[in-house]
Amino acid sequence: MSAVVTSAVPAAFLQAVKVDYWAVLPLLIVLGGALVGVLVEAFAPRRSRHTLQVVWTLLTLVASLVVLAGWSRGHEAKTLGGSVVIDGPTLFLQGTLLALSILAVLTMAERFPGQDADAFTPMGAATPGSPYEAAAARAGLTTSEIFPLTLLSVAGMMLFPAAGDLITMFVALEVLSLPLYIMCGLARRRRLLSHEASLKYFLLGAFSSAFFLFGAALLFAYSGSLDLVTIASTTSAAAPELNNLLLPGVLLVLIGLMFKIGAVPFHSWTPDVYQGAPTPVSGFMAACTKAAAFGAILRVAYTAFDGSRWDWRAAVIAVAILTMVVGSVLSVTQTDMKRLLAYSSIAHAGFVLVGVMAFDKAGVSGTMFYVAAYGLTVIAAFAVVSMIRENGSEATHLSQWAGLGKNHPVVAGVFAFILLAFAGIPLTSGFTAKYAVFAPAVTDGGRAGVIMVIIGVLCSAITAFVYVRIIILMYFTEPSSEDVTVLVPSPMTTIAVTVGVLLTFALGVVPGPVLDLAGQASQFIR
Amino acid sequence: MHSLITETGVVTQAATGVSSVGWLLVALPLFGAAFLLVGGKATDKWGHHLATILSWAAFVVGAAAFLQMLGNDPEHRSYHLRLFDWISAGGFKLEAGMLLDQLSMSFVLLVTFVGSLIHVYSIGYMAHDPNRRRFFAYLNLFVASMLLLVLADSYLLLFVGWEGVGLASYLLIGFWYTNPAYATAGNKAFVVNRVGDIGLTLAIMAMFAVFGHVDFASVQAGVGTASKGWVTAIGLLLLLGACGKSAQFPLQSWLGDAMAGPTPVSALIHAATMVTAGVYLVVRSGFIFDASPDARLAVCFVGAITLLFGAIVGCAKDDIKKALAASTMSQIGYMMLAAGLGPIGYAFAIFHLLTHGFFKAGMFLGAGSVMHGMNNQVDMRRFGGLATVMKITWVTFGFGWLAILGVPPFSGFWSKDKIIEAAFVGDGWQPWVFGTAALVGAGITAFYMSRLFFMTFQGKKRWSDDVHPHESPLVMTVPMMVLAVGSAVLGLILGVTDMFPTWLEPVVGGGAEEHPVINKWVLMGLTLVLVIVGIALAYVRYVREAVPVAPPKGSLLTQAARVDLYQDAVNEGLFMRPGIHLTRGLVFTDRKGVDGAVGGLAAFVGGASSRVRRLQNGYARSYALTMLAGVVAILGVMWVIN
Incomplete structure (x- = not known):
């Protein structure tokens, strides 16, 4: 019995761990940057705090990205005793996450005409509508802790796809989630909704973490290890009486992960949270959380569970189909722009799952390309949403968008382009991305792959209806209210939107370089 | 494709000297067109002079290349100028390149010389027209497109020039578009030319299907081995394209109406150069017609x-x-x-x-x-x-x-x-x-x-x-x-x-x-x-x-000839009326059949959506229940299956 226990302790605890610092340096930079950010929050004078935090956060992210692109690429290896695996997919996704979070931070830092970040409340702890809150606003308080929180969350996201064992993965999951729970509750306007979103996200997130842990425990019981490679190697060699533990374990771990991407039926939180959260945070979650969670799903599906995939495949295929159908059908009747984007993100998650289920290198590269392309577009989308206002608050009801093209042709044009990208119209990245995930599903996914792609294409048609209807609303309907205006954004939001839209276009016209990069980076280290 | 062999054993060599800047022939007038169109009113005063100078500059480049060509013996007068990799899709690769041989050089000299003279003439003819700048921009666009047409080394690049001259022709026929009759004439030329263009596009597609290439040299090399039926089909399709552009029977009806454009346009485009593009196409494709x-x-x-x-x-x-x-x-x-x-x-x-x-x-x-x-x-x-x-x-x-x-x-x-x-x-x-x-x-x-x-x-x-x-x-x-x-x-x-x-x-x-x-x-x-x-x-x-x-x-003959031998009546009776009835029928089918089906489907999706939407009631407890139900369902089903 004692022998079992000894072998169950992760190898990391028993031997001197060798660390390849170049490989994990990007991660360390972000973590360190987050800690320094906390210190800045504590010691910097209030007036300069916002500027300092924004500059520091951007510097941290850029530095991490530079190190990643410049040095980490040459250090693909398992490190930290196998707990962290820096390989092609990890690096591609970490780079994507860093790039996306730079754009997201730019949108979070938007002040519009005000003094502080426009999207965030001056005092998160104050009861909404209380005198305390009003006093905080008068005193010029600000929740600039949003930036270190973002960095912490990004660090968790970067670790998520790199995890080499289930414990590391769980830690990463919690590191990325906990800051997000707080960030969701810090909206400046409609604060009750924001608090509700935060609480719901926290409760349901905790619920799903429990599933993940339960699954990990079952797999530990099955294989005697939490190491992904060991689980994979045990799959064929385990004692037959333990076989009944494998399938539930795998499914529960996957369910815990699929919660994060908003797959149906674990999606219920998505619309409420996206609607309640500060708009830039919604964009950040839609882009980065998805990218990280798909990285983790790819990691476990391709390195730990691929031996048993014929047993569990059907469940994920069913989830993928359900996700596409429910996401697209429900987006038809949405009346709130943020909820609509939430359902759209659910549908997109379904499309990406199709690529995951191809079980081929092309599926990996297609998935990674999709999350990168979608992330760029969705951050720009939420940034545009944050600019449309009526009487100061965000005009998220669809009726408020009527006739936007007449008075604000540029903004409406940009948003129309973003919607076309979501719909997957050629010459946008949406088209190439869909092709990148559907093609391997057809060639390598067998009959199930073909069925998923057919359903995926039909669902794309449904979502196209939704998006085009908004374009019609913006251009061919009379404005419902004269009070709807578009705030003039600072260069930061402008940069984020411009970069997002230009890359959406570029990835649609010349996707070659990025597709090639994703293709080269699609080999997991076991 | 550094050198290619034509039917008489002529060696085409990579362009050197003046011919290596042959792209200037197209670039100069194209720049003029873009500059005048983008420059707007700022260029109103001197734009027509710039356009004329650029047209003459193209002539000078052409003449210099011509002299270089004359310096060689007749078998070595053909130059090929590689421009850039244009299309690279799977196994199909196409370079954009220019072929400067005796045939294209004849056209270059004609187009640039007569074209430049007509630029000069237009300075006087259009002196009082408020839209003079736009006119010269279109003229330059035409010269650039026509030169691209005759210098292209592949049917696809030729097609780009082909459409370019069509566009310039359309814009210039309808130059005085405020007169409805003139605008209609422009549209007529456009529509009739589309018929011909379909022929040319189909010919290019057929070449791609049969030979796998669309550049002149490869198509020529492949003609010998292709089936006779295909070659004839390609030839007839090319002829259809040529008929449209050159106003040949049965696609001749647009040319008379095209006279609505300013007279210099009629001289340059609808007499001297563009309408002869069909003849160029047939002669250039001689190897297809010979077969x-x-x-x-x-x-x-x-x-x-x-x-x-x-x-x-x-x-x-x-x-x-x-x-x-x-x-x-x-x-x-x-x-x-x-x-x-x-x-x-x-x-x-x-x-x-x-x-x-x-x-x-x-x-x-x-x-x-x-x-x-x-x-x-x-x-x-x-x-x-x-x-x-x-x-x-x-x-x-x-x-x-x-x-x-x-x-x-x-x-x-x-x-x-x-x-x-x-x-x-x-x-x-x-x-x-x-x-x-x-x-x-x-x-x-x-x-x-x-x-x-x-x-x-x-x-x-x-x-x-x-x-x-x-x-x-x-x-x-x-x-x-x-x-x-x-x-x-x-x-x-x-x-x-x-x-x-x-x-x-x-x-x-x-x-x-x-x-x-x-x-x-x-x-x-x-x-x-x-x-x-x-x-x-x-x-x-x-x-x-x-x-x-x-x-x-x-x-009776005179009366018939006055109305162009009833060509418009024939077109109207044979194509336009049946066409209108066909489109009306299609619209009806579309509205009742397709739209009905689509509308029904959309209503079904919408209905399903509003029903499912009720599950999203906002209570965290029911969300958690949904999740739990999902987990139980998945585990249960998978347990049953395995």
Whole structure:
């Protein structure tokens, strides 16, 4: 019995761990940057705090990205005793996450005409509508802790796809989630909704973490290890009486992960949270959380569970189909722009799952390309949403968008382009991305792959209806209210939107370089 | 593809020296067009000068490349200029490149020289037009596209130029678009040209399907191994494309209406250059037509029918520009016929194209000069006796008139006579049919062109009271004089020693002396007799007899010719009405059938959506329950399955 226990302790605890610092340096930079950010929050004078935090956060992210692109690429290896695996997919996704979070931070830092970040409340702890809150606003308080929180969350996201064992993965999951729970509750306007979103996200997130842990425990019981490679190697060699533990374990771990991407039926939180959260945070979650969670799903599906995939495949295929159908059908009747984007993100998650289920290198590269392309577009989308206002608050009801093209042709044009990208119209990245995930599903996914792609294409048609209807609303309907205006954004939001839209276009016209990069980076280290 | 071998074993070499900057030919006028269009009102004052300078600059580049070419021996005059990798899709790779050989060089010189002259002329002609800058931008766009068309080394790149000239033509026909009739004329040209373009696109697709390539060299290399049916199909599709662009039967109807554009446009695009692109296409694709006698026969028929059709229509038109347009159609018919005759005709098709480019452009400019002096009057029954007041126009137009008639030693004689001669070469019925058509056409041409000339310049004055005809300014007459000199001597210089056919021979072949079924001296005499009869008839009817200001009723044939032999009625009855009914039917099916199905489906999706939406009730507890139910369902089902 004692022998079992000894072998169950992760190898990391028993031997001197060798660390390849170049490989994990990007991660360390972000973590360190987050800690320094906390210190800045504590010691910097209030007036300069916002500027300092924004500059520091951007510097941290850029530095991490530079190190990643410049040095980490040459250090693909398992490190930290196998707990962290820096390989092609990890690096591609970490780079994507860093790039996306730079754009997201730019949108979070938007002040519009005000003094502080426009999207965030001056005092998160104050009861909404209380005198305390009003006093905080008068005193010029600000929740600039949003930036270190973002960095912490990004660090968790970067670790998520790199995890080499289930414990590391769980830690990463919690590191990325906990800051997000707080960030969701810090909206400046409609604060009750924001608090509700935060609480719901926290409760349901905790619920799903429990599933993940339960699954990990079952797999530990099955294989005697939490190491992904060991689980994979045990799959064929385990004692037959333990076989009944494998399938539930795998499914529960996957369910815990699929919660994060908003797959149906674990999606219920998505619309409420996206609607309640500060708009830039919604964009950040839609882009980065998805990218990280798909990285983790790819990691476990391709390195730990691929031996048993014929047993569990059907469940994920069913989830993928359900996700596409429910996401697209429900987006038809949405009346709130943020909820609509939430359902759209659910549908997109379904499309990406199709690529995951191809079980081929092309599926990996297609998935990674999709999350990168979608992330760029969705951050720009939420940034545009944050600019449309009526009487100061965000005009998220669809009726408020009527006739936007007449008075604000540029903004409406940009948003129309973003919607076309979501719909997957050629010459946008949406088209190439869909092709990148559907093609391997057809060639390598067998009959199930073909069925998923057919359903995926039909669902794309449904979502196209939704998006085009908004374009019609913006251009061919009379404005419902004269009070709807578009705030003039600072260069930061402008940069984020411009970069997002230009890359959406570029990835649609010349996707070659990025597709090639994703293709080269699609080999997991076991 | 550093070098390619053409059918006569000519080596095409990579471009060096001047020819390596051949891309400037296209780039210079294209820059001008873009600059004037983007520059906006800021360039209003001097934009037309810039456009003219750029057009001349293109001519200089072309002339320099021509001189470089002359420096080589005839077998080494062909240059290939690689530009960039254009399309790279899987196994299909296509480079954008330029082919500067004797054939394309002839076109480059014609297009840039005549085009530049017409730029100069337009400075005077469009002096008072508020949209002068836009006009010159379009002219430059046209020159760039036309040069791209003739310099392309693949059918796909040719197609880009092909559409470019189509666009320029459309924009310029409808240049005065505030006049609905002119705008309609532009649309008509556009629609008819689309029919031809479908032919060309299908031809390119067929080439891709059969040969896997669309560049000239590879297609030529593949023709020998392809099936005869495919080659014929490609040939006929190319012919359809050529018919659309060159206003050949049965796609000729747009050219007459295209005269709605400003007269310099008619001279450059709808007489001298663009409309001859179809002839270029056929000659350039000679290797396809050589491999398919059926396709070649079809080209001959199209040419013969059009040359007679145009000539007959030309006899009845009273609008000076429309009469010239009919004549253009007829002359291009000659070229098409020559191109259909194969290697014995290719060189003469291009030769006639060249001389025609000069004399017809000259006559159009002359017509423009007449209109300029006559308050934009175009009805020849309102002209008469202009020779006295517009001396320069009269003389220069007269040169063009003698040239098109084929009176020796004017240019047309050297080129047209050769075509008639070549049409009589061959066995069986073909030389008799095509030869007779060409011969009779020459007689009719003499009649209607003389009619035009006499009605305009000779006879009694039939002007309205309010016009005071006067000679045009020098900026307009100098280009006319230059073109008149060309009309007079170009044929003599290039034709008397067979210099031009020899120059083209490495590209298009030919050379071997063929004997027509009638002795060629007899033919020449017969042609001249017919021409003299035509002139005499016209003289009797339009100089000796008074020309009524109101057109007489005329014979049935005249009435038919006045309405272009009912071509619009035929098109309307055969295509437009059935087309309208078809679209109406489709709209009905679409509304009731497709929209019904789609609408029903959308309603179903919407209904499902609102029902499922109720599950999203906002309570965290029911969300958690949904999740739990999902987990239980998945685990349960998977447990059952395994």
